[in-house]
Amino acid sequence: MTMSGLLGWSFIALGAFIFRYILKVGSRETGLPPGPPTLPVLGNIHQFPTKYTHIQFSRWGKQFGGIFSLKIGSGTMVVISSPRIVKDYLDKRSASTSSRPHIRMVEMITDGLGFAMISALGPVWKSLRRAIQMFLTKEACRRHLPIERVEAIQLLYDTLKQPEDLFTHVQRHATSLILSTVFGVRSPRYENSTVTEFIDVQHRVEAALEPGAHPPIDLMPILQYVPERWASWKGICRDIRAKQRKLYVGLRDKCEARMREDRRNGSFLETLFDQKDALGLTRDMIGYLGGASLEGGSVTAVSHLQTFVLCMACHPEVQARAHMEIDQVVGSNRMPSLEDFEHLPYLRAIVKEVHRFYPVVPMGLPHASTSDEMVDGFFIPKGTTLFMNIYGIYHDEDLFEDPEVFNPDRYLSSEFGTKPGVDTAGFRHDFHFGCGRRICPGILLGDTMIMMNVMNLLWAFNFKAVDMNKRDPHVPIQYTDFTAGLATGPKPYQCDIKPRSQERADIVRSEFAQARPIFSMFEHELSPEEKDFVAHW
Numbered sequence: 001m002t003m004s005g006l007l008g009w010s011f012i013a014l015g016a017f018i019f020r021y022i023l024k025v026g027s028r029e030t031g032l033p034p035g036p037p038t039l040p041v042l043g044n045i046h047q048f049p050t051k052y053t054h055i056q057f058s059r060w061g062k063q064f065g066g067i068f069s070l071k072i073g074s075g076t077m078v079v080i081s082s083p084r085i086v087k088d089y090l091d092k093r094s095a096s097t098s099s100r101p102h103i104r105m106v107e108m109i110t111d112g113l114g115f116a117m118i119s120a121l122g123p124v125w126k127s128l129r130r131a132i133q134m135f136l137t138k139e140a141c142r143r144h145l146p147i148e149r150v151e152a153i154q155l156l157y158d159t160l161k162q163p164e165d166l167f168t169h170v171q172r173h174a175t176s177l178i179l180s181t182v183f184g185v186r187s188p189r190y191e192n193s194t195v196t197e198f199i200d201v202q203h204r205v206e207a208a209l210e211p212g213a214h215p216p217i218d219l220m221p222i223l224q225y226v227p228e229r230w231a232s233w234k235g236i237c238r239d240i241r242a243k244q245r246k247l248y249v250g251l252r253d254k255c256e257a258r259m260r261e262d263r264r265n266g267s268f269l270e271t272l273f274d275q276k277d278a279l280g281l282t283r284d285m286i287g288y289l290g291g292a293s294l295e296g297g298s299v300t301a302v303s304h305l306q307t308f309v310l311c312m313a314c315h316p317e318v319q320a321r322a323h324m325e326i327d328q329v330v331g332s333n334r335m336p337s338l339e340d341f342e343h344l345p346y347l348r349a350i351v352k353e354v355h356r357f358y359p360v361v362p363m364g365l366p367h368a369s370t371s372d373e374m375v376d377g378f379f380i381p382k383g384t385t386l387f388m389n390i391y392g393i394y395h396d397e398d399l400f401e402d403p404e405v406f407n408p409d410r411y412l413s414s415e416f417g418t419k420p421g422v423d424t425a426g427f428r429h430d431f432h433f434g435c436g437r438r439i440c441p442g443i444l445l446g447d448t449m450i451m452m453n454v455m456n457l458l459w460a461f462n463f464k465a466v467d468m469n470k471r472d473p474h475v476p477i478q479y480t481d482f483t484a485g486l487a488t489g490p491k492p493y494q495c496d497i498k499p500r501s502q503e504r505a506d507i508v509r510s511e512f513a514q515a516r517p518i519f520s521m522f523e524h525e526l527s528p529e530e531k532d533f534v535a536h537w
Protein backbone atom coordinates (compact mmCIF):
# COMPACT_ATOMS: atom_id res chain seq x y z
CA MET A 1 0.00 0.00 0.00
CA THR A 2 1.27 3.51 -0.84
CA MET A 3 1.93 6.07 1.86
CA SER A 4 -1.10 8.16 0.85
CA GLY A 5 -3.32 5.04 0.88
CA LEU A 6 -2.12 4.18 4.37
CA LEU A 7 -2.83 7.71 5.55
CA GLY A 8 -6.30 7.57 4.00
CA TRP A 9 -7.14 4.30 5.78
CA SER A 10 -5.79 5.66 9.05
CA PHE A 11 -8.09 8.69 8.78
CA ILE A 12 -11.08 6.49 8.01
CA ALA A 13 -10.28 4.24 11.02
CA LEU A 14 -9.82 7.29 13.30
CA GLY A 15 -13.06 8.81 11.98
CA ALA A 16 -14.94 5.55 12.66
CA PHE A 17 -13.50 5.39 16.17
CA ILE A 18 -14.49 9.00 16.94
CA PHE A 19 -17.94 8.42 15.42
CA ARG A 20 -18.49 5.31 17.59
CA TYR A 21 -17.25 7.24 20.63
CA ILE A 22 -19.63 10.13 19.91
CA LEU A 23 -22.52 7.70 19.43
CA LYS A 24 -21.76 6.19 22.84
CA VAL A 25 -21.87 9.61 24.55
CA GLY A 26 -25.33 10.04 25.95
CA SER A 27 -26.22 6.34 25.87
CA ARG A 28 -27.04 4.51 29.08
CA GLU A 29 -24.15 2.26 30.17
CA THR A 30 -24.98 -1.40 30.92
CA GLY A 31 -25.76 -1.93 34.59
CA LEU A 32 -27.21 1.54 35.27
CA PRO A 33 -30.79 1.73 36.60
CA PRO A 34 -33.40 1.94 33.80
CA GLY A 35 -34.78 5.21 32.50
CA PRO A 36 -36.28 6.92 29.44
CA PRO A 37 -34.64 6.04 26.10
CA THR A 38 -31.61 8.18 25.22
CA LEU A 39 -30.42 9.95 22.07
CA PRO A 40 -26.75 9.89 20.97
CA VAL A 41 -24.73 12.75 22.49
CA LEU A 42 -27.78 14.31 24.17
CA GLY A 43 -28.79 11.40 26.38
CA ASN A 44 -32.07 12.58 27.99
CA ILE A 45 -31.43 16.32 27.69
CA HIS A 46 -34.22 16.76 25.16
CA GLN A 47 -36.77 15.27 27.62
CA PHE A 48 -35.54 17.08 30.72
CA PRO A 49 -38.33 19.32 32.10
CA THR A 50 -37.57 23.02 32.30
CA LYS A 51 -39.81 23.48 35.37
CA TYR A 52 -41.66 21.43 38.00
CA THR A 53 -38.91 18.85 37.56
CA HIS A 54 -40.23 16.86 40.56
CA ILE A 55 -43.53 16.21 38.78
CA GLN A 56 -41.79 14.62 35.78
CA PHE A 57 -39.35 12.79 38.09
CA SER A 58 -42.35 11.34 39.93
CA ARG A 59 -43.95 10.19 36.65
CA TRP A 60 -40.68 8.54 35.56
CA GLY A 61 -40.41 7.02 39.05
CA LYS A 62 -43.78 5.30 38.52
CA GLN A 63 -42.75 4.18 35.03
CA PHE A 64 -39.20 2.95 35.73
CA GLY A 65 -39.26 2.14 39.46
CA GLY A 66 -37.93 3.43 42.78
CA ILE A 67 -34.52 4.04 41.25
CA PHE A 68 -34.05 5.30 37.69
CA SER A 69 -31.30 7.01 35.76
CA LEU A 70 -30.98 9.82 33.25
CA LYS A 71 -28.09 10.52 30.92
CA ILE A 72 -27.16 14.14 30.45
CA GLY A 73 -24.46 14.01 27.79
CA SER A 74 -21.77 11.81 29.29
CA GLY A 75 -22.94 12.57 32.86
CA THR A 76 -25.24 10.36 34.90
CA MET A 77 -28.10 11.33 37.19
CA VAL A 78 -29.89 8.86 39.46
CA VAL A 79 -33.26 9.61 41.05
CA ILE A 80 -34.49 7.65 44.06
CA SER A 81 -38.20 7.58 44.93
CA SER A 82 -38.23 4.50 47.18
CA PRO A 83 -38.00 4.91 51.00
CA ARG A 84 -36.23 1.54 51.24
CA ILE A 85 -33.48 2.58 48.77
CA VAL A 86 -33.15 5.99 50.45
CA LYS A 87 -32.46 4.17 53.70
CA ASP A 88 -30.16 1.45 52.26
CA TYR A 89 -28.14 3.70 49.98
CA LEU A 90 -28.46 7.44 50.77
CA ASP A 91 -28.70 7.09 54.57
CA LYS A 92 -26.68 3.96 55.40
CA ARG A 93 -23.92 4.51 52.85
CA SER A 94 -23.84 8.26 53.34
CA ALA A 95 -20.02 8.36 53.49
CA SER A 96 -20.07 7.80 49.73
CA THR A 97 -23.36 9.54 48.81
CA SER A 98 -23.18 12.88 50.63
CA SER A 99 -20.92 15.02 48.51
CA ARG A 100 -22.36 17.70 46.27
CA PRO A 101 -22.09 17.83 42.49
CA HIS A 102 -20.03 20.57 40.93
CA ILE A 103 -22.55 23.37 40.37
CA ARG A 104 -20.74 26.01 38.35
CA MET A 105 -23.57 28.53 38.64
CA VAL A 106 -23.46 28.42 42.47
CA GLU A 107 -19.69 28.68 42.35
CA MET A 108 -19.95 31.78 40.16
CA ILE A 109 -22.63 33.31 42.39
CA THR A 110 -20.89 32.65 45.72
CA ASP A 111 -17.20 32.71 44.70
CA GLY A 112 -17.05 29.09 45.90
CA LEU A 113 -18.51 29.96 49.34
CA GLY A 114 -21.96 28.37 48.85
CA PHE A 115 -21.51 25.94 51.73
CA ALA A 116 -24.87 24.18 51.59
CA MET A 117 -25.01 23.88 47.84
CA ILE A 118 -21.52 23.08 46.59
CA SER A 119 -19.21 22.15 49.46
CA ALA A 120 -17.90 18.70 48.64
CA LEU A 121 -17.68 16.29 51.58
CA GLY A 122 -14.28 17.06 53.13
CA PRO A 123 -12.49 19.11 55.81
CA VAL A 124 -13.90 22.51 54.69
CA TRP A 125 -17.49 21.23 54.70
CA LYS A 126 -16.85 19.54 58.06
CA SER A 127 -15.70 22.73 59.76
CA LEU A 128 -18.52 24.81 58.20
CA ARG A 129 -21.09 22.22 59.25
CA ARG A 130 -19.60 22.10 62.76
CA ALA A 131 -19.82 25.88 62.92
CA ILE A 132 -23.47 26.08 61.78
CA GLN A 133 -24.46 23.32 64.19
CA MET A 134 -23.30 25.50 67.11
CA PHE A 135 -26.20 27.78 66.21
CA LEU A 136 -28.72 24.96 65.93
CA THR A 137 -28.15 22.74 68.99
CA LYS A 138 -30.94 22.12 71.51
CA GLU A 139 -29.26 24.55 73.89
CA ALA A 140 -28.80 27.26 71.23
CA CYS A 141 -32.45 26.83 70.12
CA ARG A 142 -33.52 27.37 73.74
CA ARG A 143 -31.59 30.66 73.75
CA HIS A 144 -33.43 31.80 70.59
CA LEU A 145 -36.85 31.17 72.17
CA PRO A 146 -37.55 34.68 73.54
CA ILE A 147 -37.04 36.44 70.18
CA GLU A 148 -38.74 33.54 68.39
CA ARG A 149 -41.79 33.93 70.60
CA VAL A 150 -42.12 37.70 70.16
CA GLU A 151 -41.53 37.55 66.41
CA ALA A 152 -44.39 35.00 66.28
CA ILE A 153 -46.53 37.48 68.25
CA GLN A 154 -45.71 40.21 65.74
CA LEU A 155 -46.89 37.88 62.96
CA LEU A 156 -50.29 37.71 64.70
CA TYR A 157 -50.34 41.44 65.35
CA ASP A 158 -49.42 42.31 61.72
CA THR A 159 -52.11 39.91 60.47
CA LEU A 160 -54.66 41.49 62.80
CA LYS A 161 -53.84 44.96 61.46
CA GLN A 162 -53.46 44.12 57.77
CA PRO A 163 -54.98 40.68 57.13
CA GLU A 164 -54.76 41.14 53.36
CA ASP A 165 -50.93 41.10 53.59
CA LEU A 166 -50.52 37.79 55.42
CA PHE A 167 -48.24 36.54 52.66
CA THR A 168 -45.62 39.23 53.21
CA HIS A 169 -46.10 39.19 57.02
CA VAL A 170 -44.97 35.55 57.04
CA GLN A 171 -41.90 36.45 54.95
CA ARG A 172 -41.02 39.34 57.23
CA HIS A 173 -41.49 37.20 60.32
CA ALA A 174 -39.17 34.33 59.32
CA THR A 175 -36.52 36.55 57.71
CA SER A 176 -36.45 38.91 60.69
CA LEU A 177 -36.17 36.02 63.15
CA ILE A 178 -33.16 34.50 61.38
CA LEU A 179 -31.63 37.97 60.81
CA SER A 180 -31.88 38.67 64.57
CA THR A 181 -30.44 35.37 65.76
CA VAL A 182 -27.75 35.11 63.07
CA PHE A 183 -26.71 38.71 62.31
CA GLY A 184 -28.15 40.49 65.36
CA VAL A 185 -30.43 42.87 63.40
CA ARG A 186 -34.20 42.60 63.11
CA SER A 187 -36.61 43.96 60.51
CA PRO A 188 -39.74 45.40 62.09
CA ARG A 189 -41.45 45.84 58.71
CA TYR A 190 -41.49 44.10 55.37
CA GLU A 191 -40.58 47.22 53.45
CA ASN A 192 -37.24 47.14 55.26
CA SER A 193 -34.62 46.88 52.53
CA THR A 194 -32.82 43.84 54.02
CA VAL A 195 -35.95 41.67 53.92
CA THR A 196 -36.98 42.69 50.42
CA GLU A 197 -33.41 42.50 49.05
CA PHE A 198 -32.95 39.04 50.53
CA ILE A 199 -36.25 37.73 49.20
CA ASP A 200 -35.51 39.14 45.76
CA VAL A 201 -32.03 37.56 45.62
CA GLN A 202 -33.33 34.26 46.93
CA HIS A 203 -36.07 34.02 44.32
CA ARG A 204 -33.52 34.68 41.59
CA VAL A 205 -31.19 31.98 42.97
CA GLU A 206 -33.99 29.40 43.22
CA ALA A 207 -35.26 30.08 39.71
CA ALA A 208 -31.71 29.98 38.28
CA LEU A 209 -30.90 26.66 39.94
CA GLU A 210 -33.97 24.62 39.09
CA PRO A 211 -32.60 21.65 37.11
CA GLY A 212 -33.60 22.23 33.51
CA ALA A 213 -33.96 26.02 33.78
CA HIS A 214 -30.56 26.50 32.08
CA PRO A 215 -28.33 24.31 29.89
CA PRO A 216 -26.62 21.49 31.89
CA ILE A 217 -23.26 23.25 32.18
CA ASP A 218 -21.99 20.86 34.85
CA LEU A 219 -22.76 17.69 32.96
CA MET A 220 -21.58 19.15 29.61
CA PRO A 221 -18.70 21.44 30.68
CA ILE A 222 -18.03 22.49 27.08
CA LEU A 223 -21.12 24.74 27.42
CA GLN A 224 -19.17 27.07 29.72
CA TYR A 225 -17.23 28.30 26.66
CA VAL A 226 -20.40 29.47 24.87
CA PRO A 227 -20.08 33.28 24.47
CA GLU A 228 -22.17 35.32 26.88
CA ARG A 229 -24.51 36.68 24.20
CA TRP A 230 -25.84 33.11 23.76
CA ALA A 231 -25.44 32.10 27.39
CA SER A 232 -27.88 34.20 29.40
CA TRP A 233 -27.02 32.26 32.58
CA LYS A 234 -23.62 33.99 32.76
CA GLY A 235 -25.17 37.45 33.11
CA ILE A 236 -27.79 36.10 35.54
CA CYS A 237 -25.04 34.67 37.81
CA ARG A 238 -23.07 37.93 37.75
CA ASP A 239 -26.12 39.95 38.68
CA ILE A 240 -27.11 37.62 41.55
CA ARG A 241 -23.50 37.51 42.81
CA ALA A 242 -23.28 41.30 43.13
CA LYS A 243 -26.61 41.56 44.98
CA GLN A 244 -26.00 38.63 47.32
CA ARG A 245 -22.46 39.69 48.19
CA LYS A 246 -23.52 43.24 49.01
CA LEU A 247 -26.17 41.85 51.35
CA TYR A 248 -24.12 39.24 53.25
CA VAL A 249 -20.93 41.30 53.48
CA GLY A 250 -22.96 44.34 54.60
CA LEU A 251 -24.69 42.39 57.38
CA ARG A 252 -21.39 40.86 58.50
CA ASP A 253 -19.70 44.28 58.63
CA LYS A 254 -22.53 45.72 60.72
CA CYS A 255 -22.14 42.88 63.22
CA GLU A 256 -18.36 43.42 63.41
CA ALA A 257 -18.89 47.16 63.99
CA ARG A 258 -21.36 46.42 66.79
CA MET A 259 -18.83 44.11 68.44
CA ARG A 260 -16.11 46.79 68.21
CA GLU A 261 -18.45 49.28 69.88
CA ASP A 262 -19.28 46.79 72.65
CA ARG A 263 -22.92 46.48 71.63
CA ARG A 264 -23.19 42.69 71.43
CA ASN A 265 -26.60 41.00 71.41
CA GLY A 266 -25.66 37.31 71.36
CA SER A 267 -25.93 36.71 67.60
CA PHE A 268 -24.47 33.64 65.87
CA LEU A 269 -21.95 35.79 63.95
CA GLU A 270 -20.49 37.04 67.23
CA THR A 271 -19.74 33.43 68.19
CA LEU A 272 -18.19 32.82 64.77
CA PHE A 273 -15.95 35.91 65.08
CA ASP A 274 -14.95 34.87 68.62
CA GLN A 275 -13.96 31.37 67.42
CA LYS A 276 -12.81 32.36 63.94
CA ASP A 277 -9.30 30.94 64.25
CA ALA A 278 -10.26 27.75 66.06
CA LEU A 279 -12.89 27.06 63.40
CA GLY A 280 -10.53 28.02 60.55
CA LEU A 281 -12.93 30.62 59.12
CA THR A 282 -12.15 33.67 56.99
CA ARG A 283 -14.27 36.86 57.19
CA ASP A 284 -15.87 35.99 53.87
CA MET A 285 -16.71 32.48 55.09
CA ILE A 286 -18.38 34.02 58.14
CA GLY A 287 -20.56 36.31 56.01
CA TYR A 288 -21.62 33.47 53.71
CA LEU A 289 -22.23 31.06 56.62
CA GLY A 290 -24.64 33.66 57.99
CA GLY A 291 -26.15 33.82 54.50
CA ALA A 292 -26.54 30.01 54.39
CA SER A 293 -28.43 30.12 57.70
CA LEU A 294 -30.69 32.85 56.35
CA GLU A 295 -31.31 30.93 53.12
CA GLY A 296 -31.88 27.60 54.89
CA GLY A 297 -33.93 28.94 57.76
CA SER A 298 -36.27 31.58 56.43
CA VAL A 299 -37.39 30.50 52.97
CA THR A 300 -38.27 26.99 54.15
CA ALA A 301 -40.39 27.94 57.17
CA VAL A 302 -42.11 30.70 55.13
CA SER A 303 -43.10 28.21 52.47
CA HIS A 304 -44.46 25.68 54.97
CA LEU A 305 -46.56 28.32 56.74
CA GLN A 306 -47.94 29.77 53.50
CA THR A 307 -48.91 26.26 52.37
CA PHE A 308 -50.46 25.62 55.79
CA VAL A 309 -52.73 28.69 55.53
CA LEU A 310 -53.64 27.81 51.94
CA CYS A 311 -54.67 24.30 53.07
CA MET A 312 -56.70 25.67 56.00
CA ALA A 313 -58.49 28.17 53.76
CA CYS A 314 -59.32 25.48 51.17
CA HIS A 315 -60.32 22.82 53.76
CA PRO A 316 -62.79 24.42 56.21
CA GLU A 317 -63.66 21.00 57.69
CA VAL A 318 -60.01 20.45 58.72
CA GLN A 319 -59.78 23.97 60.12
CA ALA A 320 -62.96 23.58 62.17
CA ARG A 321 -61.63 20.36 63.75
CA ALA A 322 -58.29 22.00 64.51
CA HIS A 323 -60.09 24.99 66.11
CA MET A 324 -62.08 22.64 68.29
CA GLU A 325 -58.96 20.81 69.44
CA ILE A 326 -57.00 23.97 70.27
CA ASP A 327 -59.99 25.45 72.11
CA GLN A 328 -60.25 22.38 74.33
CA VAL A 329 -56.52 22.43 75.21
CA VAL A 330 -55.68 26.17 75.27
CA GLY A 331 -59.01 27.97 75.62
CA SER A 332 -59.52 31.62 74.72
CA ASN A 333 -57.95 33.57 77.57
CA ARG A 334 -54.29 32.85 76.92
CA MET A 335 -52.07 32.33 73.87
CA PRO A 336 -50.74 28.83 73.12
CA SER A 337 -47.28 27.88 74.40
CA LEU A 338 -44.84 25.35 72.97
CA GLU A 339 -45.71 22.85 75.70
CA ASP A 340 -49.28 22.68 74.34
CA PHE A 341 -48.15 21.07 71.09
CA GLU A 342 -47.77 17.59 72.53
CA HIS A 343 -51.43 17.69 73.61
CA LEU A 344 -52.64 18.56 70.10
CA PRO A 345 -52.51 15.37 68.01
CA TYR A 346 -54.68 16.73 65.20
CA LEU A 347 -52.48 19.82 64.80
CA ARG A 348 -49.41 17.58 64.73
CA ALA A 349 -51.08 15.56 61.96
CA ILE A 350 -51.78 18.80 60.04
CA VAL A 351 -48.10 19.86 60.23
CA LYS A 352 -46.98 16.45 58.90
CA GLU A 353 -49.61 16.50 56.16
CA VAL A 354 -48.49 19.96 54.98
CA HIS A 355 -44.90 18.63 54.70
CA ARG A 356 -46.20 15.63 52.74
CA PHE A 357 -48.69 17.51 50.57
CA TYR A 358 -46.13 19.96 49.20
CA PRO A 359 -42.57 19.47 50.52
CA VAL A 360 -40.64 22.74 50.54
CA VAL A 361 -37.64 21.27 48.70
CA PRO A 362 -39.42 18.66 46.56
CA MET A 363 -36.27 16.91 45.26
CA GLY A 364 -33.99 17.80 48.17
CA LEU A 365 -30.63 19.29 47.23
CA PRO A 366 -28.49 17.27 44.80
CA HIS A 367 -25.92 14.86 46.28
CA ALA A 368 -22.92 13.35 44.48
CA SER A 369 -21.50 9.84 44.86
CA THR A 370 -17.81 9.51 45.66
CA SER A 371 -17.33 5.79 44.94
CA ASP A 372 -18.71 3.07 42.67
CA GLU A 373 -21.53 1.18 44.39
CA MET A 374 -23.99 -1.62 43.62
CA VAL A 375 -27.53 -0.65 44.64
CA ASP A 376 -30.48 -3.03 44.28
CA GLY A 377 -28.55 -4.91 41.60
CA PHE A 378 -27.69 -1.74 39.63
CA PHE A 379 -24.29 -0.11 39.16
CA ILE A 380 -23.97 3.52 40.31
CA PRO A 381 -20.63 4.97 39.18
CA LYS A 382 -18.57 7.44 41.21
CA GLY A 383 -19.44 11.04 40.27
CA THR A 384 -23.18 10.37 39.73
CA THR A 385 -25.56 13.19 40.67
CA LEU A 386 -28.11 11.78 43.13
CA PHE A 387 -31.59 13.12 43.81
CA MET A 388 -33.85 11.97 46.63
CA ASN A 389 -37.30 12.49 45.11
CA ILE A 390 -39.10 13.63 48.28
CA TYR A 391 -42.22 14.69 46.37
CA GLY A 392 -42.28 11.36 44.49
CA ILE A 393 -42.17 9.38 47.76
CA TYR A 394 -44.92 11.48 49.36
CA HIS A 395 -47.15 11.29 46.27
CA ASP A 396 -46.79 7.59 45.48
CA GLU A 397 -50.28 6.02 45.42
CA ASP A 398 -48.75 2.65 46.32
CA LEU A 399 -47.72 4.21 49.66
CA PHE A 400 -50.41 6.83 50.36
CA GLU A 401 -54.18 6.68 49.85
CA ASP A 402 -55.25 9.48 47.43
CA PRO A 403 -51.90 11.26 47.70
CA GLU A 404 -53.18 14.35 45.85
CA VAL A 405 -55.79 14.95 48.58
CA PHE A 406 -54.93 17.02 51.67
CA ASN A 407 -56.00 14.74 54.53
CA PRO A 408 -54.31 15.01 57.98
CA ASP A 409 -56.36 12.02 59.19
CA ARG A 410 -53.92 9.71 57.44
CA TYR A 411 -51.37 10.57 60.20
CA LEU A 412 -53.86 9.65 62.93
CA SER A 413 -54.57 6.20 61.54
CA SER A 414 -50.95 5.25 60.79
CA GLU A 415 -47.60 6.44 62.11
CA PHE A 416 -46.21 7.52 58.73
CA GLY A 417 -49.55 8.35 57.10
CA THR A 418 -49.25 5.33 54.81
CA LYS A 419 -52.12 3.15 53.65
CA PRO A 420 -52.82 -0.21 55.29
CA GLY A 421 -50.42 -3.02 54.43
CA VAL A 422 -47.48 -0.78 53.38
CA ASP A 423 -44.12 -2.00 54.69
CA THR A 424 -42.77 1.05 56.55
CA ALA A 425 -39.38 -0.43 57.43
CA GLY A 426 -37.52 2.26 55.41
CA PHE A 427 -39.69 5.17 56.59
CA ARG A 428 -38.75 8.03 58.91
CA HIS A 429 -40.60 11.21 59.91
CA ASP A 430 -38.17 13.66 58.34
CA PHE A 431 -37.81 12.78 54.65
CA HIS A 432 -38.61 16.44 53.90
CA PHE A 433 -35.32 17.41 55.59
CA GLY A 434 -33.17 15.34 53.21
CA CYS A 435 -30.85 12.44 53.87
CA GLY A 436 -27.47 11.08 54.94
CA ARG A 437 -24.76 13.36 56.27
CA ARG A 438 -26.26 16.32 54.41
CA ILE A 439 -29.59 16.07 56.24
CA CYS A 440 -30.78 19.56 57.21
CA PRO A 441 -28.97 20.77 60.36
CA GLY A 442 -31.89 23.13 61.15
CA ILE A 443 -34.57 20.52 61.90
CA LEU A 444 -35.04 21.61 65.52
CA LEU A 445 -35.27 25.33 64.77
CA GLY A 446 -37.45 24.74 61.68
CA ASP A 447 -39.83 22.49 63.64
CA THR A 448 -40.12 24.97 66.52
CA MET A 449 -40.88 27.89 64.20
CA ILE A 450 -43.58 25.86 62.47
CA MET A 451 -45.16 24.48 65.68
CA MET A 452 -45.34 27.90 67.32
CA ASN A 453 -46.88 29.65 64.32
CA VAL A 454 -49.33 26.91 63.39
CA MET A 455 -50.73 26.90 66.96
CA ASN A 456 -50.85 30.70 67.15
CA LEU A 457 -52.50 31.23 63.78
CA LEU A 458 -55.18 28.60 64.41
CA TRP A 459 -55.82 29.92 67.91
CA ALA A 460 -56.23 33.51 66.68
CA PHE A 461 -57.84 33.42 63.22
CA ASN A 462 -60.40 32.01 60.81
CA PHE A 463 -59.11 31.59 57.26
CA LYS A 464 -61.55 31.52 54.37
CA ALA A 465 -60.72 30.96 50.69
CA VAL A 466 -61.90 33.80 48.48
CA ASP A 467 -59.67 34.08 45.45
CA MET A 468 -56.91 31.56 44.94
CA ASN A 469 -54.83 32.97 42.07
CA LYS A 470 -57.96 34.16 40.31
CA ARG A 471 -59.53 30.72 40.19
CA ASP A 472 -62.48 29.03 41.85
CA PRO A 473 -61.46 28.43 45.50
CA HIS A 474 -63.35 25.13 45.45
CA VAL A 475 -61.05 23.58 42.85
CA PRO A 476 -58.58 21.33 44.74
CA ILE A 477 -55.08 22.75 45.19
CA GLN A 478 -52.85 21.87 42.22
CA TYR A 479 -49.08 21.75 41.82
CA THR A 480 -49.36 24.73 39.46
CA ASP A 481 -50.54 26.79 42.47
CA PHE A 482 -46.91 26.56 43.63
CA THR A 483 -43.85 28.30 42.22
CA ALA A 484 -41.34 26.28 40.22
CA GLY A 485 -37.78 26.05 41.58
CA LEU A 486 -35.48 23.99 43.74
CA ALA A 487 -37.27 25.30 46.86
CA THR A 488 -40.93 26.08 46.27
CA GLY A 489 -43.96 27.59 47.95
CA PRO A 490 -47.48 28.73 47.03
CA LYS A 491 -47.86 31.53 44.50
CA PRO A 492 -49.32 34.63 46.20
CA TYR A 493 -53.00 34.18 47.06
CA GLN A 494 -55.66 36.14 48.90
CA CYS A 495 -57.83 34.73 51.65
CA ASP A 496 -60.27 36.29 54.03
CA ILE A 497 -58.84 36.39 57.57
CA LYS A 498 -60.86 37.32 60.67
CA PRO A 499 -59.90 37.15 64.37
CA ARG A 500 -61.83 34.40 66.11
CA SER A 501 -62.99 36.75 68.90
CA GLN A 502 -62.47 40.22 70.31
CA GLU A 503 -60.93 38.67 73.43
CA ARG A 504 -58.23 36.91 71.36
CA ALA A 505 -57.50 40.07 69.36
CA ASP A 506 -57.02 41.99 72.64
CA ILE A 507 -54.62 39.35 73.98
CA VAL A 508 -52.51 39.63 70.79
CA ARG A 509 -52.35 43.45 71.11
CA SER A 510 -51.37 43.26 74.76
CA GLU A 511 -48.67 40.57 74.17
CA PHE A 512 -47.24 42.66 71.32
CA ALA A 513 -47.01 45.74 73.54
CA GLN A 514 -45.14 43.74 76.20
CA ALA A 515 -42.62 42.41 73.63
CA ARG A 516 -40.86 45.78 73.16
CA PRO A 517 -37.84 45.17 75.48
CA ILE A 518 -36.89 41.97 73.58
CA PHE A 519 -37.33 43.59 70.16
CA SER A 520 -35.20 46.58 71.13
CA MET A 521 -32.14 44.35 71.72
CA PHE A 522 -32.02 43.80 67.95
CA GLU A 523 -32.92 47.31 66.83
CA HIS A 524 -29.59 49.14 67.15
CA GLU A 525 -29.34 50.09 63.49
CA LEU A 526 -32.91 51.05 62.57
CA SER A 527 -33.27 53.79 59.95
CA PRO A 528 -35.28 56.93 60.90
CA GLU A 529 -38.26 55.58 58.87
CA GLU A 530 -38.13 52.29 60.76
CA LYS A 531 -37.91 54.06 64.13
CA ASP A 532 -40.95 56.03 63.17
CA PHE A 533 -42.71 52.82 62.09
CA VAL A 534 -41.87 51.10 65.40
CA ALA A 535 -43.16 54.08 67.37
CA HIS A 536 -46.50 54.15 65.59
CA TRP A 537 -47.25 50.55 64.52
Ligand code: HEM
Binding pocket: 115, 116, 117, 129, 132, 136, 292, 293, 294, 296, 297, 298, 300, 301, 304, 360, 361, 364, 365, 366, 432, 433, 434, 435, 436, 437, 438, 439, 440, 441, 442, 443, 445, 446, 447, 450
Ligand atom coordinates in the same frame (compact mmCIF):
# COMPACT_ATOMS: atom_id res chain seq x y z
C1 HEM B 1 -39.25 23.72 57.36
C2 HEM B 1 -37.98 23.88 57.59
C3 HEM B 1 -36.86 23.29 56.76
C4 HEM B 1 -36.89 22.37 55.73
C5 HEM B 1 -38.11 21.66 55.14
C6 HEM B 1 -35.53 22.16 55.30
C7 HEM B 1 -35.15 21.28 54.29
C8 HEM B 1 -33.82 21.04 53.92
C9 HEM B 1 -33.41 20.09 52.92
C10 HEM B 1 -34.35 19.19 52.11
C11 HEM B 1 -32.06 20.15 52.82
C12 HEM B 1 -31.17 19.32 51.89
C13 HEM B 1 -30.64 18.11 52.62
C14 HEM B 1 -29.86 17.18 51.73
O1 HEM B 1 -28.99 17.64 50.96
O2 HEM B 1 -30.12 15.96 51.77
C15 HEM B 1 -31.60 21.15 53.76
C16 HEM B 1 -30.27 21.50 53.95
C17 HEM B 1 -29.87 22.53 54.76
N1 HEM B 1 -30.65 23.28 55.61
FE1 HEM B 1 -32.65 23.04 55.92
N2 HEM B 1 -34.70 22.96 56.05
C18 HEM B 1 -35.47 23.66 56.96
C19 HEM B 1 -35.02 24.55 57.93
C20 HEM B 1 -33.71 24.96 58.08
C21 HEM B 1 -33.24 25.88 59.10
C22 HEM B 1 -34.12 26.52 60.17
C23 HEM B 1 -31.89 26.06 58.87
C24 HEM B 1 -30.89 26.92 59.60
C25 HEM B 1 -31.09 28.08 60.10
C26 HEM B 1 -31.51 25.23 57.74
C27 HEM B 1 -30.24 25.14 57.21
C28 HEM B 1 -29.86 24.22 56.24
C29 HEM B 1 -28.49 24.08 55.75
C30 HEM B 1 -27.29 24.93 56.17
C31 HEM B 1 -28.47 23.01 54.84
C32 HEM B 1 -27.29 22.44 54.06
C33 HEM B 1 -26.61 21.33 54.86
C34 HEM B 1 -25.38 20.75 54.17
O3 HEM B 1 -25.21 20.89 52.97
O4 HEM B 1 -24.58 20.11 54.88
N3 HEM B 1 -32.64 24.58 57.29
N4 HEM B 1 -32.69 21.67 54.43
